[in-house]
Amino acid sequence: MNHAVESAELPAFIAVGAGEQSRQIAVRARTGHPPGLFWLGGFNSDMKGTKALALDAWAAERGRACVRFDYSGHGESGGRFVDGTISRWLEESVAVFRQFCGGPQVVIGSSMGGWMALLLARELLRQPAEATLAGLVLIAPAPDFTEELMWKGFSAEIRREIEANGVWMRPSEYGEPYPITKVLIEDGRNHLLLGGAITVGCPVRILQGAQDPDVPWQHA
Structure with missing residues (x-):
């Protein structure tokens, strides 16, 4: 929580990974009331996308805490997109959540971020953090x-x-x-994850467009 800043204009950076695998991850953390909002973006998207900015603006208007970041190889973070994997991006998601979030959090994941949100929930069940999951909002989630x-x-x-x-x-x-x-x-x-039960330990809401060209509603 000590990383959070009032202004969301300039990102903070944290190092994730060891040795040659280390990459600088850009984070924007807005302080505010709980439950906090934690944004997980999509594949080849970044935290300055329209949904991420709309969420941050909503949080600012209501005095809510909000954390968003860029995966390595995306946006303002270091690393190359071509080196990206689900394992790397999950490691970064968990690291940012643990370092920037405290108390109850609503995790909002869009497309690939929906997959990340489910994987993050699973990791937190294995190794709890200071922050807890109050709920998941999955927007056109694309697990697997x-x-x-x-x-x-x-x-x-x-x-x-x-x-x-x-x-x-x-x-x-x-x-x-x-x-x-x-x-x-x-x-x-x-x-x-698909094909079996997915235990997340909190309420889940899914938002899905019937005409989504990238993630068919049948997948969600």
Whole structure:
């Protein structure tokens, strides 16, 4: 809690990971009343996205605590996007939650952030933190997306390229193509949640659009 600042204009930075794996993670922590809000963004998104900024503005108007950050390789954080994995981004999520949050928290996860929120809840059940989960809000949650929404949906040609070259540059409607790596796909298989009970220890609310082009409502 001592990291939190009144102004959300300039990020704080914390180091996550050891040795060559260390990366600088940018965090914006707004002090305020509980329960605090903890934002987990989507794949290839950042804490200056429209949903993250709307959440921060809502918290500011109501005097609520709010923490948001960028995964490594995203936004203002260090590291390369091409090196990103679910394991790395989960490690960063847990580290930021433990260092910046105290008391009850409502965790809001969007797309990949919904997967991260569920994995964070599981980690907190294993090793409790000073902060506790008051609830989860999952916006178009995409658990297991590396397997269910990427690998299983890729053509044989794309799969061969990933297997042979270790990476495929995926076209994007929002800008430059971005890398989908073999390491990302393989690491994602270590964190799959669907197909069994997911214990989170708190209430859950899911917000899902019926016409979402990236995460079908059937997946949520």
